[in-house]
Amino acid sequence: MDYVYGPGKNHLFVPGPVNIPEPVIRAMNRNNEDYRSPAVPAMTKTLLEDVKKIFKTTTGTPFMIPTTGTGAWESALTNTLSPGDRIVSFLIGQFSLLWIDQQQRLKFNVDVVESEWGQGAKLDILAEKLAADHAHTIKAICIVHNETATGVTNNLATVRKLLDQYRHPALFLVDGVSSICALDFRMDEWGVDVALTGSQKALSLPTGIGIVCASPKALEASKSAKSVRVFFDWNDYLKFYKLGTFWPYTPSIQLLYGLRTALDLIFEEGLDNVIARHSRLGTATRLAVEAWGLKNCTQKEEWYSDTVTAVLVPPHIDSSEIVKRAWKRYNLSLGLGLNKVAGKVFRIGHLGNVNDLQLLGCLAGVEMILKDVGYPVKLGSGVAAACAYLQNNIPMIPSRI
Amino acid sequence: MDYVYGPGKNHLFVPGPVNIPEPVIRAMNRNNEDYRSPAVPAMTKTLLEDVKKIFKTTTGTPFMIPTTGTGAWESALTNTLSPGDRIVSFLIGQFSLLWIDQQQRLKFNVDVVESEWGQGAKLDILAEKLAADHAHTIKAICIVHNETATGVTNNLATVRKLLDQYRHPALFLVDGVSSICALDFRMDEWGVDVALTGSQKALSLPTGIGIVCASPKALEASKSAKSVRVFFDWNDYLKFYKLGTFWPYTPSIQLLYGLRTALDLIFEEGLDNVIARHSRLGTATRLAVEAWGLKNCTQKEEWYSDTVTAVLVPPHIDSSEIVKRAWKRYNLSLGLGLNKVAGKVFRIGHLGNVNDLQLLGCLAGVEMILKDVGYPVKLGSGVAAACAYLQNNIPMIPSRI
């Protein structure tokens, strides 16, 4: 009756798609509707207003495009840049690599700044490039806020500081796919020009909406950007925004209702409480990894990610085997190591709609699997370390009855 | 939008109602239907056939009554007995107490055999009573298979042995509310005359169906039983069974589809695998309790229950406070101590649709709460003990891709 079934719940700890809150699943449990009726535009209007809050922007213009993060990337690039434009882009893991691949295929002149996987973006090199770029040939800086493959969070405030320091007019484009709604992100304060995320990440919805938010400067740039675009063209949206019907083509009714509910839940918990929850769970996870005697793929504390932890395994162990057994035996979904770190890391996603005991169940499962593949873990050690921290840091949850 | 909401999932570890499998929730997500159409009787027919399997009976006749366990009790009694009939009934905890209260209010002559709470039914006293009852004044033996309040499982095979030994014709009525579909239960082999359960227990459905299964001897008894009954009267069902329309009054369409799916899942996993899963999780829970240095309310191993563990707390701790904090802080639902053991025990229900990592998350939560209320637990100790056992006893789950 179902495609795969095991007793109990699936423990979903990949860094996306993530667990959907039950009220959101309920809100999406519905038939289609006419998106040209008065109801859908009225709801869309509230969504466009409210979605800005998760970017911490009041001046940005959001686009909720029926696509994935990859499409959101393409929308960010093609609406603001022209073929041949020079962009500085940081390669620090699989997802920044894929974005750079896209940038190259879209015919931009990509100035790649590479780091060892496990390290953050080399912002000192950015400083040098900006300092040298008197002619302002650099049209945009492209950076992932959080590299999902290695669990590395970049410091966006520093990027803005450098741009300001060198009075450089380059656009500041940020992939916030695994950060927005989970990590501290401040579009206006940091002067980000385009930020984007996908519905299936910290927003905790199904895949299907790529949300792109453009600063006034980015909107201005879109008027002269020569990249060919139709489906991803902001201008088609802006035309319908003016008409008050909002949609150039058919949106998913279910995802609109889901997004409405997801935002309501985030605001009920409080966006900053949501971010604090991610910090608690990220810290607890890292303490467990330490207790197991394993290394975090992320090499320095300043880059630690509160949404995903990539765990390095000893050389004689294949991390893919851990992921495989976790799924088969405990209905636990962990993230694989990708590309350069394939076989070397497994990833625990702790973003989106998740709470303490769910994470602790996952950590207990990881311990059993580690033991099962021959790593001499002390059972209970990671859970104990995580519990010790969590127990002293009471979760902030919405007030109840 | 919802009545109470916290991030992540609710961790439901009361001994009922229990977690519903997602395919069952899906199957029930539907509009009403005409129960007199050809479809509903056709489905009902398969349900009546299949529901017998969870009682391990081929000769029994099941009744799926729109009621709760309390109603199922009443159906079992009023269909087989007449006011004034002498019955032997075992008081070992809150639920057997409530059943006895019902028996008395229904005007039976109840011969109560009481045990200390935490102990099983005194079957030696049953032996004495049977031995002495040459006149066969005892019309029925009423016993709970599993006392949900104290986590005590009674030995039903012994009851049957005694009845056989003394060639006593008394009816053998069993409350299997927190056992059937989770503990080893054999209606035919043990010569049980009426067995019953509720849909919200190990069947893992919502509340709403009281399932009562009657042996041929019980059906025969119903012909002369003089207790007044209408709603709970088996005879009304039997009339409609003959007609092939099955329902004397309106069933819940949603629960019928839910039951169909629940049975499919149980048979896919294998009923004996389901029982083995309960044994694994019960054992793991008891090992955790031991590691915490706490006592099981159940006084002897022979009575240990694989569906619920009642944990005794030290005298200076109020177990209700544990339950309250678990819910408020960790979205963890534990069972309260009831009546004589109120404040003294909290209960972990580990029955129904639950798996290893869910239980381990719960145990981790209990540890944090124990520490929080001042009990000097070593964090991680219970989880470690449970993991050590579970990791060596690979779960039997349905074959996957």
Place this chain on the structure above:
Amino acid sequence: MDYVYGPGKNHLFVPGPVNIPEPVIRAMNRNNEDYRSPAVPAMTKTLLEDVKKIFKTTTGTPFMIPTTGTGAWESALTNTLSPGDRIVSFLIGQFSLLWIDQQQRLKFNVDVVESEWGQGAKLDILAEKLAADHAHTIKAICIVHNETATGVTNNLATVRKLLDQYRHPALFLVDGVSSICALDFRMDEWGVDVALTGSQKALSLPTGIGIVCASPKALEASKSAKSVRVFFDWNDYLKFYKLGTFWPYTPSIQLLYGLRTALDLIFEEGLDNVIARHSRLGTATRLAVEAWGLKNCTQKEEWYSDTVTAVLVPPHIDSSEIVKRAWKRYNLSLGLGLNKVAGKVFRIGHLGNVNDLQLLGCLAGVEMILKDVGYPVKLGSGVAAACAYLQNNIPMIPSRI
């Protein structure tokens, strides 16, 4: 994948169970919860307060029992009466007949006042009986507000007038199963002592809650009523009401959330608007029947029911064949004729969550089936008559955007 499937929607026009509003289906799409947590009692409290409004009572005490209408009947009788008590009961169709059967089996002394099926209760005979009963041997009057088998609505205000006129203290017990929330019902104004309904009728929920509402006089009577009862005993509820935990045994969590939403929807539309909607749809249906040249089973206009219309077919036609073909060919569920009117009538239920175009689709389907079984209907005639009325009587629906 499903038990029976045809393209498009099932057209559910039996007089119960009825169509569930989609928001209610969504609200019920959820896992179980601990009913002893703080959340469930808090919600229950609002339900008990709000459910009184659908009875139009401020002084009544409601009981939401996990049962069907049959169980609600039993609860009404056993809590207020003692075996042997004389009650006057009106037999006007299959459901009043079944209630009377229950009354007799519960050992009351039933004074049956029978009408021809298709006529209302003979209240003139009631007057005679009350006038003659100086000794007040009549303990209760039992009457269905709306006989679902024949589509006959009784005049409850007249019953009260007669009781007042003869200053008779008999309890006034009303089966409102197919009336409450659809027809004008006024518990306090009419001095009804016990009124009851089932969740699957005009409340438009799944089957599973029998709602019984008791006046202060009925509650008083329950203190001395000697009928044996446990599951249906109001006193067990009252005990838990005082404790603030509300439930003597496990309720269906899903139905509680469903009821919460159902009540919210009814209050949003306005209870009197809901009743007016039923009146519009009832009138439209009767106009269609007239246009077809068929007779209403209900013999006089004063008894016309706005929740169900029983349509008489010509003698050479078997009404069961109409019901069978409607289901098989058009996915249309109509009500069968029952007992005395089996084969002679088919029934259109137009109660609960239904609107104009749904009804018109049903009427069009009935026309095609009538033609198909050889009745010389003019296709479109019934729809035309209904449309002419409806088009001039604009529906009152909740204000929209």
Place this chain on the structure above:
Amino acid sequence: MDYVYGPGKNHLFVPGPVNIPEPVIRAMNRNNEDYRSPAVPAMTKTLLEDVKKIFKTTTGTPFMIPTTGTGAWESALTNTLSPGDRIVSFLIGQFSLLWIDQQQRLKFNVDVVESEWGQGAKLDILAEKLAADHAHTIKAICIVHNETATGVTNNLATVRKLLDQYRHPALFLVDGVSSICALDFRMDEWGVDVALTGSQKALSLPTGIGIVCASPKALEASKSAKSVRVFFDWNDYLKFYKLGTFWPYTPSIQLLYGLRTALDLIFEEGLDNVIARHSRLGTATRLAVEAWGLKNCTQKEEWYSDTVTAVLVPPHIDSSEIVKRAWKRYNLSLGLGLNKVAGKVFRIGHLGNVNDLQLLGCLAGVEMILKDVGYPVKLGSGVAAACAYLQNNIPMIPSRI
């Protein structure tokens, strides 16, 4: 609790998004899952195999892209053509106009063949162009199978015949958005090179999958096509098809399960029966329009569409008013007239998961609204005409119990 609510069901008769079958809604009622687990690829494999059947192709390669119809268009064009390529494209209504707009913005050299709105594509002009094109400068023919704005179905077999007749190698690209799964479509037989549809049309799913199917010749063309593309690039899919993981980026788990169920239902009913059902309902709708004395926007019978009927209203009536009142008063969603036919036509979508009585309810609603806006319709006339046809043409539905 919901965004807009009225009693009863919404009657959804826009030509997309359409009504979702309840089993599909159920199948989608679920949490996210790891799309890199073994389960999702295993299911995807079956989908890719089965989805070919709705295109009636065995040699085509399908791509299920997380996008809308607009994105599917873009994928069809950019994967097969290079900027500057000459294409012949037929403008016959709003959706072909939008596709042509896209073609032009993607920098193709579009040779537009325009028809009056309400007429089909001018295939005689295509013949001329092909005849004259000895140099094979025409790289592709772009045509909508069914123009959703006017209810015009083009004859694709003729297009193929012409291409063959002139031995012209141009690619044959077909927008099947409002045809595939509803109208007779034969990719292999007609030598279509790229065909596409959207999940929210006749497949009866939510919006979110643009399904594009490419012939071997189209795949070959994609190797040299120079249009810039990343998100829509088939090659990224083909790479992952080879790996057996199938997805270059995150799909919607819910839509995959939904699609699995939607295909199962279509195959259970039989694709040709589904098409026959659309023909029945299309015919019935047109008979109703005729009975009302109104004109079909489609000017000749050969172009009549079985998925959408655009109804011309008399000059003094504003068709938008009809749509507005239908929604507000009867919860009936009709399609607006678009662009050139705005205010002049309203549209009845009769595609996807819909049955006889749903359509008849809609037609009855249209009659009441027509009368309400002052058009002298005879109430019941359209329904009568539709019923007369339908009653003589028994629906072919899957065999039932």
